[in-house]
Amino acid sequence: MAGTTSRTLRHYGELGLLSPTRVGANGYRHYDERALVRLQRILVLRQLGLALPVIRSILDGQRDDASALADHLEELRRERARLDRQIAAVEATVRSVRGGERLMVDEMFDGFDHARHRREVEERWGAGAYARGDAWWRGMSEAERADWKRRSAALLADWRDAAGRGIDPGGAEALALARRQAEWLAAVPGTPGHDEGRPAREYLLGLGEMYVADERFARNYGGADGAAFVRDALRAYVAREY
Amino acid sequence: MAGTTSRTLRHYGELGLLSPTRVGANGYRHYDERALVRLQRILVLRQLGLALPVIRSILDGQRDDASALADHLEELRRERARLDRQIAAVEATVRSVRGGERLMVDEMFDGFDHARHRREVEERWGAGAYARGDAWWRGMSEAERADWKRRSAALLADWRDAAGRGIDPGGAEALALARRQAEWLAAVPGTPGHDEGRPAREYLLGLGEMYVADERFARNYGGADGAAFVRDALRAYVAREY
């Protein structure tokens, strides 16, 4: 009775995946030639990682094996991508634990968000928000991180420039900047509204206020006036788009 | 109470991972600042894929986070390797289903084993043996398969040569060949004895007999005489080594 354990055969019987050909008076289950061929196919498909109910539908002819395998392949690839990111994140954590023992998430944003004001973010949006953003950041490659930082710096520079020129925070140009800011924020998992594709209304407004209130941030955006400009632009944006 | 679901917090409470700071008379659970910091760390570690009990031992200081992460990283890498093989195997299967609809496992061996005599293998060693060997073969890269085929062909040629020279099947040279044959067989997952690092005694002996009995195989090994030589050499090998 080798090949698999009897427990497995029993399990398949319960699932209706493979029933014994006949059951003796003593309760012993017997499998004939055809059943073994079926078992053979089951085991091959199982090795490929297919779920047992899927295998059943394939063997019963209710599902095309080629399409089932194609779907499964996609699923496997997604899983591998997830694993890759997780591995990268763990590696980054190991390095940072070995090194400065400090998380360098500060580089991630404008120096304000999550990193410095983690507690505020957590109190308002839940502790999970920080964790998700952190994992996302760690899972990026060096190149991706560099690209992100470049984009962040460009956005900051454009804000400073716009504020310096004294344009209308409710005008078209400021609106475009606010939209970039919103997309930039929404790209980060953990940001409230990330799943919906745009930041939560309250998050945007609250962020604007915090920008003004905290001089460490304000400095990045060109001082108190710059921060106020950003806040006003975000307000106008929210008023129009939400 | 965002960040995670209340169910999750309850779960962590049951695991002793994070208990509410205080529980009101109404049964409501409350978490203070320190608890939230702890939750924060829990969520970060969970994102990295660490198991909850491991997280607990880390947070309780019973386990070094750096070593735990290093172990975990190894585990993740193993998992990814497994996934890679499985993906390769599924891809190969998709191709073969699209193509000839026939499995080309025949190339795998000397043309005798599993492929042609699947039924015999299954009857004697269980249906799982074939499935494992099949998955192994599909999981190999083209280069690995080519290498395996080259090694197989070399082994066959050496057998034919030895048999042709009429050497002693119990002698040192035949013994060395038998050992190569045994290692070659044991390398295939699904081969009886694979896990122990050498083929099962009965498997080797039975294979020798089948080689002689089946002319399709015998041809590969240089006719009936060649097959008999292989069988005798395997017998002698078993007599000495098992």
Place this chain on the structure above:
DNA sequence: GCTAGAGGTTGACGCAGCGTCAAGGTCAAG
């Protein structure tokens, strides 16, 4: 015929990490 031992059987729990009811208590608002 008796007995030991090998090998078979059927429940049923366990695992990892919660999601998801069901049944019911709490609280602020109208």
Place this chain on the structure above:
DNA sequence: CTTGACCTTGACGCTGCGTCAACCTCTAGC
């Protein structure tokens, strides 16, 4: 007082079997 929103505690479900525990069957030796 009622409504509705939000909280609570069980307890089952999911995946694919491994692993007891308690018990039956069959073969072999005496």
